[in-house]
Amino acid sequence: MRQTTLSKIYRKLFDYFGAQGWWPADSPFEVMVGAILTQNTNWQNVEKAILALKKKGLLEPEKLYKLPQKKLARFIRPAGYFNIKAGRLREFLNFFHQSFKGDIARMKKVPLSRLRSELLKVKGIGKETADSILLYALDKPIFVVDAYTKRVLLRHRLISPDASYDDIQKLFLEHLPRDRKLFNEFHALLVRLGKDYCLKNNPRCDVCPLGQDGFLSKTTRV
């Protein structure tokens, strides 16, 4: 891939869609909770769960930390997998409390690579969730790869079907300036494109902003 390929795609998406204003949340803590709740789940359902917690004033580090898992599960029910996710949130909240006393600023002081490996040790936090937390809650310069990212890149022949998370992440990290605002906006734009034009069952390739037959020539294939 040429250096400019991703930059061109970014410019094209930004010109077309404009700024996406991610992550939709009132606080970094809400981003972290949302990142776990949205695992393999429609964002609309996550919003319901978030709202349920907000209504009870529970969407704060200490409050949620003290909430029994059983009750937590009841509030986040609309987000699906609620028992699994209650357990995962519990794991994360323990980590957040024990390592940083529930303090975002304290957490932000840890260097990116070390914080990432610590997050990945938390049961229930995988690469995408960790990177979402790092980028969108803590302003760290890391790129988030998700199902939309893969689908869009695959459709435009910029990756092979068996490309791994790390393969795809490397593309962005190695071909773009290390700029957290760029990473933030770019990923949000890819999701937007994925939602509006690159759906699994209803693709609208004929009117895709990046072009119908793949964005660039075949020589740019990875």
Place this chain on the structure above:
DNA sequence: TGCCAGGCCGGGT
């Protein structure tokens, strides 16, 4: 009405 949504884990090969 079935299919899908901003994954991850644990056990098996």
Place this chain on the structure above:
DNA sequence: ACCCGGCATGGC
């Protein structure tokens, strides 16, 4: 190192 089943609600 992969592959698969399980986890669950709500919208279209």
